[in-house]
Amino acid sequence: MAIEKHEGDVVQRDETVLKGATKTEFDFGPFDHSNLPITEHLPVVIIGSSMVGMSLGVFLGYYGIKSINFDRHPSTATHPRAALFLLRTVEIFRQLGLDATLQKESAKSFNLNAGMLIVETLIGGKVLHRMQEADPVKTAQITPAKRLWLTQNMFEPVLRREAERFGARQVFGMNVVHYEQDANGVVVITKDLKSGDYNKYTADYLVACDGNRSPTRRNEGIDWNGPGILGNSISINFKGDLTPYLGSRAIHGVTYVVNERFVGGFRLEDNGKAGFMIVNKTPTRTNFEPDSVTESEAKEIFYMAAGLEKEIPLKVDSVSYWSVAALNAKMYSKKDGRIFIAGDAAHVMPPTGGMGGNTGIQDAWNLAWKLAYVLKGHASRTLLETYHQERQPVVDRIVQQAYSRLVNRTFNDKSVPHEQELPDDTCELEYRYANGALIAANVEGASEQFEDPHQPLVLPGSRMPHAELIDSSKNNSTLSTLDLLKQNFLMISTDPSPVWLAAAAQQNVPVDTYVLSKNSGPICDPEEKVKQIYKLSEGHVILIRPDGYIAWRSNLEPASSDTQDTLSSVLKRILSP
Ligand SMILES: Cc1cc2nc3c(=O)[nH]c(=O)nc-3n(C[C@H](O)[C@H](O)[C@H](O)COP(=O)(O)OP(=O)(O)OC[C@H]3O[C@@H](n4cnc5c(N)ncnc54)[C@H](O)[C@@H]3O)c2cc1C
Ligand SMILES: *[C@@H]1O[C@H](CO)[C@@H](O)[C@H](O)[C@H]1NC(C)=O
Ligand SMILES: *[C@@H]1O[C@H](CO)[C@@H](O)[C@H](O)[C@H]1NC(C)=O
Numbered sequence: 001m002a003i004e005k006h007e008g009d010v011v012q013r014d015e016t017v018l019k020g021a022t023k024t025e026f027d028f029g030p031f032d033h034s035n036l037p038i039t040e041h042l043p044v045v046i047i048g049s050s051m052v053g054m055s056l057g058v059f060l061g062y063y064g065i066k067s068i069n070f071d072r073h074p075s076t077a078t079h080p081r082a083a084l085f086l087l088r089t090v091e092i093f094r095q096l097g098l099d100a101t102l103q104k105e106s107a108k109s110f111n112l113n114a115g116m117l118i119v120e121t122l123i124g125g126k127v128l129h130r131m132q133e134a135d136p137v138k139t140a141q142i143t144p145a146k147r148l149w150l151t152q153n154m155f156e157p158v159l160r161r162e163a164e165r166f167g168a169r170q171v172f173g174m175n176v177v178h179y180e181q182d183a184n185g186v187v188v189i190t191k192d193l194k195s196g197d198y199n200k201y202t203a204d205y206l207v208a209c210d211g212n213r214s215p216t217r218r219n220e221g222i223d224w225n226g227p228g229i230l231g232n233s234i235s236i237n238f239k240g241d242l243t244p245y246l247g248s249r250a251i252h253g254v255t256y257v258v259n260e261r262f263v264g265g266f267r268l269e270d271n272g273k274a275g276f277m278i279v280n281k282t283p284t285r286t287n288f289e290p291d292s293v294t295e296s297e298a299k300e301i302f303y304m305a306a307g308l309e310k311e312i313p314l315k316v317d318s319v320s321y322w323s324v325a326a327l328n329a330k331m332y333s334k335k336d337g338r339i340f341i342a343g344d345a346a347h348v349m350p351p352t353g354g355m356g357g358n359t360g361i362q363d364a365w366n367l368a369w370k371l372a373y374v375l376k377g378h379a380s381r382t383l384l385e386t387y388h389q390e391r392q393p394v395v396d397r398i399v400q401q402a403y404s405r406l407v408n409r410t411f412n413d414k415s416v417p418h419e420q421e422l423p424d425d426t427c428e429l430e431y432r433y434a435n436g437a438l439i440a441a442n443v444e445g446a447s448e449q450f451e452d453p454h455q456p457l458v459l460p461g462s463r464m465p466h467a468e469l470i471d472s473s474k475n476n477s478t479l480s481t482l483d484l485l486k487q488n489f490l491m492i493s494t495d496p497s498p499v500w501l502a503a504a505a506q507q508n509v510p511v512d513t514y515v516l517s518k519n520s521g522p523i524c525d526p527e528e529k530v531k532q533i534y535k536l537s538e539g540h541v542i543l544i545r546p547d548g549y550i551a552w553r554s555n556l557e558p559a560s561s562d563t564q565d566t567l568s569s570v571l572k573r574i575l576s577p
């Protein structure tokens with residue numbers, strides 16, 4: 001398999017296409033809108049209302065910013081692509097108060113603690129490996145979150161309901177046909193696919209979550225590179241009751257099937273009554289051109305991969321065509337630009353490890369508070385440049401990890417160069433921003449991009465670690481340090497009389513403050529875990545950004561007598577870098 005670089009206009013097909021439907025390849029063109037009145041001005045317009053675009057709308061709403069999403073599809077996803085919501089993603093939805101809703105939704109169809117298997121055939125085949133099995137005790141030491149199995153057609157309707165509550169409007173059946181940036185903002189032209197009417201919107205910022213064939217990425221002239229396009233695969237969406245044959249294999253979210261004749265996997269739902277199978281290789285094919293698989297071939301592939309000798313009532317709902325690719329955009333926005341790309345528009349990766357959609361949601365989370373702070377006048381526009389600065393290098397590594405998982409788990413030829421797989425906990429939780437909206441630490445290990453969440457470094461750019469606390473005002477119930485974070489910066493100290501907390505109260509930007517110790521109240525830390533995990537010493541504080549990443553530690557700053565001045569200059573360096 002060739003490792004090649006791809007520049008610019010790479011043809012991608014990863015938009016699941018219903019059998020019989022034609023694909024829409026689209027590019028922006030010129031548009032004379034001089035006679036079109038402005039329908040509305042919005043702080044942020046988002047192209048695409050799939051998992052990343054809609055998440056971004058909800059995140060902006062959480063920070064009090066109104067936005068609108070336009071999507072040309074008639075409604076939310078009808079295909080069950082993404083399945084595994086990884087730990088960091090669930091932590092984000094927990095901050096929004098949505099984790100319980102999502103967990104309930106997931107429990108309807110999936111066993112939460114089941115991991116993935118690699119087997120020779122689904123039914124009765126030898127188990128080659130077990131992966132991503134939850135170790136509830138070990139995971140609970142580092143996060144209040146649990147991985148969730150949720151298909152996109154389970155997740156997106158929940159998100160759509162919530163979007164309304166957060167003031168994030170989702171408009172479907174609406175194509176964005178043109179945009180342009182001028183000195184004051186962005187002009188966006190939409191076409192209503194039912195009525196054919198054009199509308200003109202103006203916005204301060206435009207975020208394109210328009211998928212891997214992103215017309216915006218092309219229009220901005222942004223190249224991407226990485227291992228490249230590795231092949232064209234399919235997913236077969238089926239209904240057929242495998243329950244009588246599966247035994248304990250019904251509970252696994254994903255079961256890879258790898259043998260001499262076949263490479264792919266099953267993602268089962270409803271204890272094995274439906275689902276989809278991914279097909280990368282069959283005895284006769286390693287490449288699947290669009291619309292090339294007939295229903296009878298799909299059924300044949302199904303029986304072979306399942307290892308099922310007798311026929312069962314089987315319905316093939318659809319076949320989706322997509323490319324296995326590993327690519328990352330070189331720029332996530334132009335310098336000083338008002339246009340950003342996020343999600344698959346900025347990167348694609350093989351589905352092994354389930355990281356694609358999760359990474360996109362985390363792009364949106366990184367960008368949302370920055371847009372909100374700039375729009376509210378708390379930060380200068382240069383803060384928005386840190387979106388590219390922070391996300392692009394981290395995603396480079398994540399793409400490599402997804403690629404390593406593909407090679408190591410599904411290729412027969414493991415001599416294809418790939419990185420060593422890092423543990424799932426590390427990939428999911430503990431990537432670190434080396435530079436950006438933070439006061440970088442000049443200490444050992446500070447330039448590492450991944451850390452072990454069981455031994456966190458707790459440096460600027462690291463995720464705030466979890467420690468379990470007690471709330472005596474709520475019947476001594478437990479909570480996580482992560483639960484202290486709301487829309488504001490957060491300052492934590494373990495020392496009852498730090499001058500920094502007083503300084504925090506004097507800032508123009510709101511900073512929530514907590515002293516966490518054995519004797520603090522109502523929230524206390526009976527075993528002084530925060531002191532130990534956060535490595536806080538007397539008189540020192542740690543400052544956390546609204547997205548849960550550490551911005552600054554006072555012990556890395558030269559001692560100062562004027563804490564108020566020091567803190568305001570620290571905030572200025574973070575927010576107006
Ligand atoms: C088989 C398979 C399994 C996967 N499993 C996982 C998994 O387990 N976990 C995971 O995290 N990820 C997984 N992924 C990846 C995941 O599905 C994608 O990363 C995710 O869907 C990307 O979301 P997005 O919002 O960035 O883009 P998309 O979902 O591609 O959405 C882009 C949207 O933009 C709209 N659009 C584009 N241009 C315009 C325009 N001009 N005007 C209006 N609308 C426009 C499109 O209609 C579309 O709805 C999987 C992918 C595949 C193929
Ligand atoms: C490949 O996977 C195996 C089994 O999970 C693991 O032990 C090994 O370290 C992986 N190799 C690489 C190069 O990542
Ligand atoms: C308080 O916690 C105790 C012990 O966990 C429990 O038995 C009790 O029902 C709780 N009371 C309320 C009001 O939640």
Ligand SMILES: *[C@@H]1O[C@H](CO)[C@@H](O)[C@H](O)[C@H]1NC(C)=O
Pocket residue numbers: 472475476
């Ligand atoms: C909470 O815990 C403290 C310390 O163990 C104890 O003194 C107190 O009575 C408890 N309160 C409730 C409501 O259980």
